[in-house]
Amino acid sequence: xxxxxxxxxxxxxxxxxxxxxxxxxxxxxxWPAGQAVWQSFLREDAFGFRTTFVGLENYARLLADxxxxxxxxxxxxxxxxxxxxxLLLALVLAVAVDRLVKTAGVYTTLLLxxxxxxxxxxxxxxxxxxxxxxxLLPYLMDMVGYRWNHSLNKTDAMILxxxxxxxxxxxxxxxxxxxxxxxxxxxLREAAAxxxxxxxKRFFTITLPLLSxxxxxxxxxxxxxxxxxxxxxxxxxxxxxxAQSTNVLxxxxxxxxxxxxxxxxxxxxxxxxxxxxxALTVIQFRFVERRVAY
Amino acid sequence: MAYRNIVAxxxxxxxxxxxxxxxxxVTEIAxxxxxGGELGAKLEEIVxxxxxxxxxYKVVPVYxxxxxxxxxxAIAAFRAGxxxxxxxxxxxxxxxxxxxxGAIYPVYQLMADAGEPFEPKDYLPAVVGYYTDxxxxxxxxxxxxxxxxxxxxxxxxxxAGLDPETPPKTWEExxxxxxxxxxxxxxxxxxxxxxxxxxQLENFSAWHNQPIGTLENGFGGLKTELTVNGPAQxxxxxxxxxxxxxxxxxxxxxxxxxxxxxxxxxxxxxxxxNSSASRAGVVANAKxxxxxxxxxxxxxxxxxxxxxxxxxxATLWVLQGKADxxxxxxxxxxxYLSSAEVQAAWHQATGYxxxxxxxxxxxxSQGFYEKNPGADVSIEQITFKAPTANSKxxxxxxxxxxxxxxxxxxxxxxxxxxxxxxxxxxxxxxGNVLIREFEKANEG
Numbered sequence: 001x002x003x004x005x006x007x008x009x010x011x012x013x014x015x016x017x018x019x020x021x022x023x024x025x026x027x028x029x030x031w032p033a034g035q036a037v038w039q040s041f042l043r044e045d046a047f048g049f050r051t052t053f054v055g056l057e058n059y060a061r062l063l064a065d066x067x068x069x070x071x072x073x074x075x076x077x078x079x080x081x082x083x084x085x086x087l088l089l090a091l092v093l094a095v096a097v098d099r100l101v102k103t104a105g106v107y108t109t110l111l112l113x114x115x116x117x118x119x120x121x122x123x124x125x126x127x128x129x130x131x132x133x134x135x136l137l138p139y140l141m142d143m144v145g146y147r148w149n150h151s152l153n154k155t156d157a158m159i160l161x162x163x164x165x166x167x168x169x170x171x172x173x174x175x176x177x178x179x180x181x182x183x184x185x186x187x188l189r190e191a192a193a194x195x196x197x198x199x200x201k202r203f204f205t206i207t208l209p210l211l212s213x214x215x216x217x218x219x220x221x222x223x224x225x226x227x228x229x230x231x232x233x234x235x236x237x238x239x240x241x242x243a244q245s246t247n248v249l250x251x252x253x254x255x256x257x258x259x260x261x262x263x264x265x266x267x268x269x270x271x272x273x274x275x276x277x278x279a280l281t282v283i284q285f286r287f288v289e290r291r292v293a294y
Numbered sequence: 295m296a297y298r299n300i301v302a303x304x305x306x307x308x309x310x311x312x313x314x315x316x317x318x319x320v321t322e323i324a325x326x327x328x329x330g331g332e333l334g335a336k337l338e339e340i341v342x343x344x345x346x347x348x349x350x351y352k353v354v355p356v357y358x359x360x361x362x363x364x365x366x367x368a369i370a371a372f373r374a375g376x377x378x379x380x381x382x383x384x385x386x387x388x389x390x391x392x393x394x395x396g397a398i399y400p401v402y403q404l405m406a407d408a409g410e411p412f413e414p415k416d417y418l419p420a421v422v423g424y425y426t427d428x429x430x431x432x433x434x435x436x437x438x439x440x441x442x443x444x445x446x447x448x449x450x451x452x453x454a455g456l457d458p459e460t461p462p463k464t465w466e467e468x469x470x471x472x473x474x475x476x477x478x479x480x481x482x483x484x485x486x487x488x489x490x491x492x493x494q495l496e497n498f499s500a501w502h503n504q505p506i507g508t509l510e511n512g513f514g515g516l517k518t519e520l521t522v523n524g525p526a527q528x529x530x531x532x533x534x535x536x537x538x539x540x541x542x543x544x545x546x547x548x549x550x551x552x553x554x555x556x557x558x559x560x561x562x563x564x565x566x567x568n569s570s571a572s573r574a575g576v577v578a579n580a581k582x583x584x585x586x587x588x589x590x591x592x593x594x595x596x597x598x599x600x601x602x603x604x605x606x607x608a609t610l611w612v613l614q615g616k617a618d619x620x621x622x623x624x625x626x627x628x629x630y631l632s633s634a635e636v637q638a639a640w641h642q643a644t645g646y647x648x649x650x651x652x653x654x655x656x657x658x659s660q661g662f663y664e665k666n667p668g669a670d671v672s673i674e675q676i677t678f679k680a681p682t683a684n685s686k687x688x689x690x691x692x693x694x695x696x697x698x699x700x701x702x703x704x705x706x707x708x709x710x711x712x713x714x715x716x717x718x719x720x721x722x723x724x725g726n727v728l729i730r731e732f733e734k735a736n737e738g
Binding site: 262 | 362366369372373390393394395396397545546547548549553556557692694695698701702703705706708709711724728731734735736737
């Protein structure tokens with residue numbers, strides 16, 4: 001029987017090799033995270049002259065704040081939709097490219113381009129396309145009878161940020177899906193084909209299960225992306241508006257902390273956000289990973 | 295070999311850098327500002343003028359992004375002990391800055407300590423009032439103050455059969471003019487506006503002599519509460535919703551309202567309310583039509599209207615923690631900055647108000663207003679009557695965030711989710727929560 005545990009003959013070396021990573025984690029994660037937790041118990045004026053320990057008051061205030069509860073539900077809608085849309089779209093594209101043999105390189109390159117675009121630039125791009133006053137798409141939509149206005153219509157605004165955020169992430173997902181698809185031995189699919197399984201059946205019974213490790217990894221990455229990295233996109237397209245309808249948690253942390261200078265509340269929000277993402281990741285590894293066959 | 299040469303070069307460069315700073319011995323003064331683009335270029339020109347005028351001090355302007363970014367950057371820098379000498383803070387940040395007693399070096403005190411002449415009476419009353427504490431001391435240095443005005447398209451007015459020299463005086467007239475413009479097909483929409491919070495609520499209230507908050511709009515202390523849900527404001531917001539539904543008014547977006555100027559430039563909307571400091575931009579962008587300027591409209595049935603409008607823009611705050619010699623330079627620079635010549639040039643190039651009476655008189659004697667009709671509308675409007683408790687300005691804690699709430703509630707109104715009364719009531723409720731929180735954090 002093989003054990004998973006590896007035994008190193010040298011007692012110091014393993015720790016020494018781990019040390020740089022631990023140091024980085026401590027300096028760039030544990031320290032700031034600890035500071036955020038500490039600050040979330042304080043009430044401070046902007047310049048830091050008067051600091052009062054208020055215990056859990058910042059948290060209590062958050063939970064009683066309708067705009068915060070709104071941000072929670074907005075984040076749920078936004079993160080699920082963005083992850084679902086970008087995963088689905090990437091899978092479709094990857095399957096399509098995987099079938100091609102000669103031109104795959106060209107398509108792969110083209111599909112990867114959006115990932116090289118900085119999020120803020122992507123945001124501006126989508127803002128331009130959909131701008132109700134000067135944008136191209138609202139003009140076209142107006143011709144078919146839809147009055148697009150994301151600066152007033154909450155649904156339009158949500159659709160806009162989801163599209164912009166997904167568009168950025170599709171490339172990344174696509175790359176992983178394509179690699180996953182190409183690592184599936186063709187012989188498996190050929191055998192199934194000989195047995196009489198059609199393309200749809202082959203996809204759902206062979207390709208998709210064999211892609212499950214990739215899909216699981218991407219699911220985690222995408223949720224984290226939607227919750228943290230979409231800040232520049234929101235900032236450039238809607239700034240959380242109209243009327244807070246696209247104000248996701250991470251953007252609210254920024255607005256309250258950096259614009260509003262309400263540091264205690266902002267710190268409390270960061271701590272909650274951190275807890276939410278840790279909880280989500282744990283749930284994913286505990287429950288979703290069980291269905292993953294490596 | 296190459297490596298040695300590089301090292302030798304670096305040593306030489308370091309030695310030279312050392313000697314050159316020692317030889318010049320000028321005191322550097324850092325000024326963080328939020329003036330980008332054309333305004334930034336003009337500001338640098340002013341600073342270059344000062345640096346060339348004397349040899350003791352060198353003012354170094356640093357562009358730090360928009361107003362909110364500049365202010366937060368300065369506060370973060372102060373907490374880290376790396377603050378600049380001078381920081382430009384927008385008018386809604388005044389409450390936060392004033393509450394930070396240990397962080398700011400009040401301008402009246404700075405000028406007295408440095409022995410520079412400083413007479414608050416020289417400044418326009420609307421400007422002085424905004425930045426003076428309850429004891430009558432001026433805390434920051436006025437620099438770029440503006441006030442919203444009405445821009446209108448003279449060509450569209452003529453096409454619609456209106457007199458191109460007569461802008462609407464009242465909101466009733468504005469409604470009639472808009473109907474005429476839209477019916478005649480001269481333009482698709484009547485009017486749009488930048489800065490909903492500043493133009494259609496704060497200035498609207500002051501212009502109609504309605505209180506924005508208790509305790510003299512917050513000048514009297516931290517225990518203030520918002521009062522912008524009065525009948526006049528409710529009536530106006532109800533109308534804005536009605537006009538937006540009829541297409542008379544088009545919303546230009548939150549905060550500054552980025553979508554508003556293109557609507558006016560493209561001649562889609564015939565009228566446009568925004569800062570007097572937009573004048574240069576408006577004139578430059580109105581390529582195919584003549585621009586007229588007028589005062590903000592008012593409701594004729596509101597008692598005391600029109601009163602006077604209030605300012606926006608920013609002032610210069612001096613931060614604590616530097617050497618006395620450096621503060622002498624700051625004071626000296628302020629004297630230069632507020633001289634009639636510099637202020638008149640700044641006013642004429644940008645559309646900001648001439649902050650001193652002398653700069654205004656100088657612009658007059660230079661014939662600026664004859665060459666640029668309408669450029670004095672802003673001054674007339676802000677000095678229309680002596681400021682009352684309702685119209686000298688506003689000062690609330692966390693007002694940057696309250697501005698966001700105003701935008702949000704306005705969007706709720708326009709999307710039909712709330713009536714004007716509900717939106718303004720909710721605005722007051724939410725704003726008061728922030729003011730209470732600010733009060734707690736700053737009471738000590």
